[in-house]
Amino acid sequence: MDLGIKGKSALITAASRGFGLATARQLAREGVRVSLCARGQTDLEQAATEVQAAGREVWGEAAAPVTTAAVDVTDAQAVADFVAQTGPVDLLLVNAGGPPAGGFTELAEQQWRDAYTLTIESAVRLCRLVVPGMAERGWGRVVMITSVSVKQPVDNLLLSSVLRPAVQGLVRSLAVQYAASGVTVNAVAPGFHTTSAVERLIAKKIEQTGCTVQDVLDGWTAEIPMGRLGRPEELAAVVTFLMSEGAGYLTGQGIVSDGGWVKGTF
Numbered sequence: 001m002d003l004g005i006k007g008k009s010a011l012i013t014a015a016s017r018g019f020g021l022a023t024a025r026q027l028a029r030e031g032v033r034v035s036l037c038a039r040g041q042t043d044l045e046q047a048a049t050e051v052q053a054a055g056r057e058v059w060g061e062a063a064a065p066v067t068t069a070a071v072d073v074t075d076a077q078a079v080a081d082f083v084a085q086t087g088p089v090d091l092l093l094v095n096a097g098g099p100p101a102g103g104f105t106e107l108a109e110q111q112w113r114d115a116y117t118l119t120i121e122s123a124v125r126l127c128r129l130v131v132p133g134m135a136e137r138g139w140g141r142v143v144m145i146t147s148v149s150v151k152q153p154v155d156n157l158l159l160s161s162v163l164r165p166a167v168q169g170l171v172r173s174l175a176v177q178y179a180a181s182g183v184t185v186n187a188v189a190p191g192f193h194t195t196s197a198v199e200r201l202i203a204k205k206i207e208q209t210g211c212t213v214q215d216v217l218d219g220w221t222a223e224i225p226m227g228r229l230g231r232p233e234e235l236a237a238v239v240t241f242l243m244s245e246g247a248g249y250l251t252g253q254g255i256v257s258d259g260g261w262v263k264g265t266f
């Protein structure tokens with residue numbers, strides 16, 4: 001299926017691993033020029049090699065170029081420089097590391113402020129830098145990675161459960177504002193997936209309870225009707241579809257990809 005995005009330019013944040021990297025690989029296979037950032041240059045170089053290889057599987061020597069920048073999404077100047085270096089962006093994936101795990105009594109005020117900076121401020125900043133240009137050019141796709149916590153609070157993930165719904169509010173607001181400009185704005189809300197973010201959650205749970213890795217996995221999968229965690233490629237496939245030409249009438253949504261974990265009807 002031709003997704004109609006060959007030759008477009010994508011900017012993907014937090015892309016040296018996990019969902020960002022998986023999405024970059026799929027976009028490269030679609031012939032998209034990908035610009036990646038994450039905090040560490042070494043991991044990014046490895047990621048860029050993988051993304052370039054994915055593009056070459058389909059396009060050979062004609063594969064689109066991949067560029068990288070070591071950027072922390074909470075650093076306003078570094079993000080502005082990264083966007084300027086990338087040039088006009090058609091496809092934007094707003095992604096960052098997740099806020100730390102923790103419950104109500106153990107989280108300090110500074111952790112709430114840091115989580116706001118990481119989760120909300122970084123998303124607003126990227127959109128301010130990229131979306132008006134998309135609207136001027138009359139075409140754009142924005143996808144933000146959130147979490148199932150936008151639908152249902154997740155045990156011991158209070159910062160995510162409180163702040164992620166605000167990102168969905170940003171999605172909905174921008175979607176309406178830019179609907180007539182050819183720009184769609186959506187979110188993908190992942191359930192539990194096999195990435196290093198989940199490895200950190202497992203380590204935290206073991207530290208708190210003294211249980212084993214298998215105990216944690218058994219507890220989660222018992223709550224997931226599909227009986228397994230998702231793969232980052234499955235999540236990236238949803239993001240890539242939302243970025244396609246064919247998804248042009250779909251905006252303001254938060255698509256949950258969770259193997260059936262959320263039990264609500266809407």
Ligand code: NAD
Pocket residue numbers: 013014015016017018019020037038039040071072073074095096097098099118145146147148189190191192193194195196197198
């Ligand atoms: P991951 O740990 O596999 O990858 C995170 C990436 O973000 C890495 O490349 C890391 O270098 C980069 N990163 C982290 N903080 C950054 C910062 N401040 N600036 C720039 N880059 C930064 O994680 P993932 O599973 O791909 O998670 C991506 C997002 O999805 C996170 O916000 C996570 O909380 C959320 N999420 C993940 C799951 C899951 O099951 N994996 C579920 C729900 C939500």
